[in-house]
Amino acid sequence: MASTQIAELPRAQIAGRRGRFPWHIVVFLAPATLIYTLFMIYPLLDSLRLSLFTRDEAGVEHFAGLANYAALFFDSQWADRFWNALGNNVLFFAVHMLVQNPIAIGLAALLSLPNLRFSNTYRTLMFTPTLLSVVIIGFIWKLILSPTWGVAKSMLSTVGLGSLFAPWLGQENSALVALSLVSVWQWVGMPLLLTYAALLNIPDSLTEAARVDGAGQMTIFWRIKLPLIWPTIGMVSILTFVGNFNAFDLVYVTQGALAGPNFATDILGTFFYRTFFGFQLQLGDPTMGAAVATIMFLIILTGVMIYFYLVQRRLQRYEL
Amino acid sequence: MSHSFLRGAFLAGAALVALAGQAAAADVTLTIESWRNDDLKVWQDTIIPAFEKSHPGIKVVFAPTAPTEYNGALNAKLEGGTAGDLISCRPFDASLALFQKGYLAPVTDLKGMDTFSDVAKSAWITDDGKTLFCVPMASVIHGFLYNKSIFESEGLTPPKTRDEFFALLDKIKAKGEVAPLDIGTKDQWEAATMGFQNIGPNYWKGEEGRKALIAGKEKFTDKPYVAAFEELAKWKPYLPDGYQAQAYPDSQNLFTLGRAAIYPAGSWDIAAFNVQADFKMGAFPPPVEKAGDKCYISDHTDIALGMNTKTKNPEAAKAFLEWVATPEFADIYSNALPGFYSLSNHPVTVKDPVAAEFLSWRKTCESSIRNSYQILSRGTPNLENELWNVSAQVLNGTMTAQQAAEHIQQGLDSWYKPAAK
Numbered sequence: 092m093a094s095t096q097i098a099e100l101p102r103a104q105i106a107g108r109r110g111r112f113p114w115h116i117v118v119f120l121a122p123a124t125l126i127y128t129l130f131m132i133y134p135l136l137d138s139l140r141l142s143l144f145t146r147d148e149a150g151v152e153h154f155a156g157l158a159n160y161a162a163l164f165f166d167s168q169w170a171d172r173f174w175n176a177l178g179n180n181v182l183f184f185a186v187h188m189l190v191q192n193p194i195a196i197g198l199a200a201l202l203s204l205p206n207l208r209f210s211n212t213y214r215t216l217m218f219t220p221t222l223l224s225v226v227i228i229g230f231i232w233k234l235i236l237s238p239t240w241g242v243a244k245s246m247l248s249t250v251g252l253g254s255l256f257a258p259w260l261g262q263e264n265s266a267l268v269a270l271s272l273v274s275v276w277q278w279v280g281m282p283l284l285l286t287y288a289a290l291l292n293i294p295d296s297l298t299e300a301a302r303v304d305g306a307g308q309m310t311i312f313w314r315i316k317l318p319l320i321w322p323t324i325g326m327v328s329i330l331t332f333v334g335n336f337n338a339f340d341l342v343y344v345t346q347g348a349l350a351g352p353n354f355a356t357d358i359l360g361t362f363f364y365r366t367f368f369g370f371q372l373q374l375g376d377p378t379m380g381a382a383v384a385t386i387m388f389l390i391i392l393t394g395v396m397i398y399f400y401l402v403q404r405r406l407q408r409y410e411l
Numbered sequence: 412m413s414h415s416f417l418r419g420a421f422l423a424g425a426a427l428v429a430l431a432g433q434a435a436a437a438d439v440t441l442t443i444e445s446w447r448n449d450d451l452k453v454w455q456d457t458i459i460p461a462f463e464k465s466h467p468g469i470k471v472v473f474a475p476t477a478p479t480e481y482n483g484a485l486n487a488k489l490e491g492g493t494a495g496d497l498i499s500c501r502p503f504d505a506s507l508a509l510f511q512k513g514y515l516a517p518v519t520d521l522k523g524m525d526t527f528s529d530v531a532k533s534a535w536i537t538d539d540g541k542t543l544f545c546v547p548m549a550s551v552i553h554g555f556l557y558n559k560s561i562f563e564s565e566g567l568t569p570p571k572t573r574d575e576f577f578a579l580l581d582k583i584k585a586k587g588e589v590a591p592l593d594i595g596t597k598d599q600w601e602a603a604t605m606g607f608q609n610i611g612p613n614y615w616k617g618e619e620g621r622k623a624l625i626a627g628k629e630k631f632t633d634k635p636y637v638a639a640f641e642e643l644a645k646w647k648p649y650l651p652d653g654y655q656a657q658a659y660p661d662s663q664n665l666f667t668l669g670r671a672a673i674y675p676a677g678s679w680d681i682a683a684f685n686v687q688a689d690f691k692m693g694a695f696p697p698p699v700e701k702a703g704d705k706c707y708i709s710d711h712t713d714i715a716l717g718m719n720t721k722t723k724n725p726e727a728a729k730a731f732l733e734w735v736a737t738p739e740f741a742d743i744y745s746n747a748l749p750g751f752y753s754l755s756n757h758p759v760t761v762k763d764p765v766a767a768e769f770l771s772w773r774k775t776c777e778s779s780i781r782n783s784y785q786i787l788s789r790g791t792p793n794l795e796n797e798l799w800n801v802s803a804q805v806l807n808g809t810m811t812a813q814q815a816a817e818h819i820q821q822g823l824d825s826w827y828k829p830a831a832k
Contacts, residue, residue, distance in 0.1 A: 168792050168825060238653020239661045261597050261655025263809060347479060349796065351599050352655065353804055368483030371600070373793035374508055375486050 135388070142381035152378070159382035173383070175354055176362035177390075179267055183358055184335040186271035187278075192327055194275070195282035196320075200312055202283075203290040214287070221280035229344030232273045236260055260345060263355040270356050274341050278334070282327040289323035290316060322406050329398045336391050339364060359387050439727045440470045442495030444488070446481035447714070449683060450748055457747040462734055469727045479600075489514045489719070496722040497731060500545035500715040502534035503784045510537070510544040515717040519543045521729060523736025523755075531754035534712040534780070545715035546732045549744060549751035552769045553609040553709040556676040556684065558669060559691040561589060569695035573642065576698040580649045583672045591649040593671030594806070595657025602802035603795070605675040606646070608781045610697045611639040612707035617779030625786050627829025631820040632813075640812035643805050655807055663687075678769045679713075681750035685763065694768045696776060710778035712754065790826035797822050 145155040162169050198217060202210050220228065235241050238258045247256050259269040293316055301311050339360025342350055348370045350357035365373065367380025443454075454473035462471060474495055476484045482505055488494035489509065498515065500506040509515045518524065519542050524532075527547050535545035557569060565586065570576040583591040596602050614635035615621070623629035630636075651657060651665060666674040667687040674680070676694070684692060699706050716735055718728045734740055741753035742760075749763035752770055761767045783795045801818055804810035810818070 168822075233658075236656065237661065238656055239651065239665060244653075258653035258656030261595075261653065261657070261807075263807075347598060349599055349799065351597065351800075351803065352807060353800055353809065364483075369486060371479060371482060371793075371796060371799075373788075373791075373796050374505065375483055 138381045138384050141378055142385045144378045146376070146378055155378075159379050160386075163379070163382055163386065169379075172354065172357065172362060173386075176357045176359050179356065180336055180338075180358040182267060183271050183274075183338065184332060186268060187275060187331050187335055188328065190272065191275040191279050192282050192324070192331065195279050195327070196286050196317075196324065198279075199283050199286040199290055200316065202287055204308070205295075214284075217283055218280035220277045223277070225277070225340040226344050228273065228277045229341055232276075233260065233345050236269065261352055263352050266346070266352060266355045270342060270345060273345075274338070277341075282331070285327055286320055286323055289320040293319050318407075319409055322403075322408055325398070325403055325406055329395060332394050332398075333391055336387060336394070359383070359390075363387065438468055438470055439724045440472060441497055441722075441724060441727055441731055442472045442474050443497045443499065443716070444481075444485055444495040445473065445475040445499040446478040446501075447499070448475040448477060449679075451475055453682075453747045458740075458743055461739065461743055462731065465739075466727075466730055466734070469730065471731065485509075492721060494719050494721075496719055496724055496728045498545075498717045498719055499548075500535055500717045502712050502715070502780070504786065504789050506535055506545055506715070506717065507537070509717075510542075513720055515544045516720045516722075516725075517542045517544055518546055518718060518732055521546065521736070522733045526736055526755040526757060528754070528756060530778075531712060534785075535715045535717070545717035546735045547712065547715045547754040548735060549714050549748075550754055551711050551713045551751060552678045552772065553605065553711070554676060554678070554694050554696045554769055554772065555609075556666070556674045556680065556765070557693050557695065558589075558666070558672050558688075559693045561669070561672045561690075562693065569693060570698050571695075572702055573698045573700055577645065580673070584649055589669070590651035590665065590671040591673060592646055593662050593666050593674045594646070594650060595654045595659070595662050596803040596806045597656050597658045597661075599799040599803040601659055601662065601675070602643070602806050603783075603798040604781070605677060606643050606806065607639060607798060607802045608709050608711075608783075609675055610642055611636070611782070612709055612777075612779045613697050613699050613704075614639045614642075615782070616705075617707035617777045621779055621782040621785075624782055625829065631816045631823065636819075637812050637816045640802075640805050640815045643802060644808070644812050647806060647808055650806070678750035678752070678766060679748075681763065681766050681769070682748055685749065685765075692765050694765055696772045706772070706776035707779055708772050708776045709781060710752075710773060711780045711784075714751070715754075787823065787827065790823075792822040792825070794819070794823055 141152075142159055143154060143156060144152040145158060146152055163173050164170055201207065202214055204210075207213075236243050236259055238244060238256070238261075244253065244256045247253050257265065259265040297315055298311050301315055306314065336359060338358055342356050342358055342361050343364065346356045346361075348361055348365055350361045363380060363383045364370075366383050367375055367377060369375030451473060459471045459473060463469065472495075481499075482501065485494060485498065486509075489498075489512075494514075498509075500509075500515070506515065510517075524543060524546070531547040531550075532543055535547060536543050561583075562568070565582070567579060567582065570579050580591040583589065594601050594605060612620075615623075615629070616635070620629060620635060624631070651671060657665075662671075662674070663680065663683065664687075665671045667684055669688075669690060681692075696706055696708055716732060718725070718732060722728050736755060738755075738757035738759075741755045741757040744751060745753045745759045745761055745766075746763070749761065749766035750769070752761070752766075753759055761770050783798050788795045797819055801810055801815035805812060805815050
């Protein structure tokens with residue numbers, strides 16, 4: 092009784108002031124809005140604007156409508172590279188979805204088993220690569236996989252699999268998958284921690300009740316735990332999607348901006364870098380670069396929208 | 412007593428402040444933008460002290476960027492107005508574009524520009540040949556470096572003809588101890604620069620072929636160019652294991668560790684190799700078809716120095732550029748950085764034996780520059796970058812010589828219309 096009175100008091104006060112502009116809301120929203128507008132929305136809109144222009148030799152900008160986009164999609168000089176980069180990016184994403192996230196969920200399920208020893212140690216070890224700089228990761232793996240100095244070759248030879256070794260990063264058919272797996276190795280800690288946290292949130296009473304009903308660990312995972320963490324897995328997927336389509340650093344560090352061999356590891360990030368900043372004798376083209384950046388933005392936007400409107404609404408959430 | 416002491420202290424302090432202010436006003440700092448991060452130590456220890464000694468009051472900072480990032484980074488810095496006072500110029504179009512956008516100041520009227528030959532100036536001059544926008548610094552020569560101790564213990568001699576070259580490679584391969592030919596394709600540019608542009612001039616007769624390409628009289632699908640790619644394709648069996656994933660530093664280390672016999676080189680490698688390798692090196696020019704054939708070498712005008720139009724210290728920057736044209740600089744540069752050859756006409760004695768060997772080819776062979784640099788890399792797709800890609804593919808065996816030539820010519824045809832046929 093007393094508590095409802097206290098809760099109703101402010102509401103009555105606000106009602107009394109009805110009609111006055113709620114300045115406090117503006118004041119609280121202002122810092123975030125200003126900073127976000129200045130550093131995110133304005134640059135985004137300006138790069139949208141820039142993508143509608145071209146530059147002549149003297150560096151003067153002219154309005155060109157959608158010419159940059161037309162070239163990007165249909166002029167084979169640009170389009171070949173663009174579609175190649177987009178295709179590679181999709182494969183890059185697919186490897187993450189099919190390898191990184193299942194491994195992460197599996198490891199999280201193992202880590203959350205109640206009577207596992209040293210689980211903190213495992214957790215820390217598995218998360219360590221995520222904390223390292225991409226430059227270090229790229230350098231380490233370049234050395235490990237190097238046919239000249241790398242340990243991969245000799246390690247495979249000691250177990251009698253030496254013939255399986257190939258210069259993976261230098262072959263067109265294996266370079267992208269090899270790089271994707273390196274990226275998976277690095278980032279597996281993120282989905283691991285998120286799903287681990289979600290699994291820990293599941294009350295023991297549920298699993299105990301299941302066990303009383305005669306369910307084994309596998310059944311408990313598939314029938315009880317997994318349905319409860321679907322929302323987390325959905326969030327992990329969308330984070331993976333955004334991260335993968337923005338990826339650049341690992342390819343740049345290990346393969347360079349030309350994303351060799353023969354553009355086999357070229358993803359949208361490296362394609363954008365070469366277009367915008369130029370590379371060796373190729374001069375940077377800021378307006379075309381802005382067009383590429385806009386397309387990247389639209390791809391990510393579409394992906395996220397599809398997720399929010401089609402997937403997330405159908406996910407069932409359970410009150411625990 | 413204490414009063415006069417205080418007054419004395421105050422006066423002394425004021426004098427000190429005044430002196431310090433004066434010194435600060437006189438000291439001008441020039442920043443040099445460059446892609447030669449390998450040369451940082453030489454600039455700091457040798458070249459800059461020599462300049463600062465004869466030009467008191469000017470301090471110089473050498474601020475290099477990684478070679479592959481240089482152009483992109485420099486363009487961004489120039490646009491943002493944060494670039495250094497002096498700017499290292501890539502040859503031809505990259506720098507010409509900077510000049511046309513007003514980022515580089517003309518240097519035609521500086522003292523000492525007459526000490527450079529027309530060939531030296533050609534890489535940094537407007538198309539009408541009137542305005543020079545960078546002071547030529549150095550050229551680099553291509554050829555092959557070899558490990559002398561391996562050659563001596565096996566009783567091998569440097570080849571003169573292509574047949575001898577491949578017979579030699581066969582011999583080293585049969586022995587099986589070291590990689591015969593040391594080049595990788597992971598970074599791609601070596602395949603084009605140290606491969607195609609290295610052996611190519613012998614096929615397309617140096618300048619003759621290069622100018623014919625620009626004039627549209629020859630095409631990459633013509634015999635000499637396809638033949639150059641064909642020879643490149645023949646290198647494949649002699650390369651180190653896993654060369655597809657071998658980067659440029661890997662190749663350098665393989666050679667300096669004595670695990671490879673012959674290294675397709677640019678003369679710029681000499682300085683670093685002198686420090687790292689504990690064996691004697693030798694050098695030979697790209698082998699010709701028949702003994703006694705005229706030989707052609709890639710003697711590429713590689714580096715020059717220009718002035719940022721927005722520099723706050725134009726006088727000091729000009730003083731530095733004029734110093735670059737002096738015999739003193741030519742001598743210091745050529746000897747402090749063996750493998751970079753001054754482009755001025757001042758007689759310079761190169762003391763390093765390997766660097767001198769490269770230089771001696773200028774007397775016996777015709778010099779040419781890389782055929783993708785002048786005019787032909789102005790459009791999209793960029794010819795130079797395309798050459799990297801196809802040369803690496805030819806070495807990888809994923810493209811035949813004919814396919815490579817056709818691909819290159821197709822890209823060039825898509826935008827380049829030769830002026831006169």
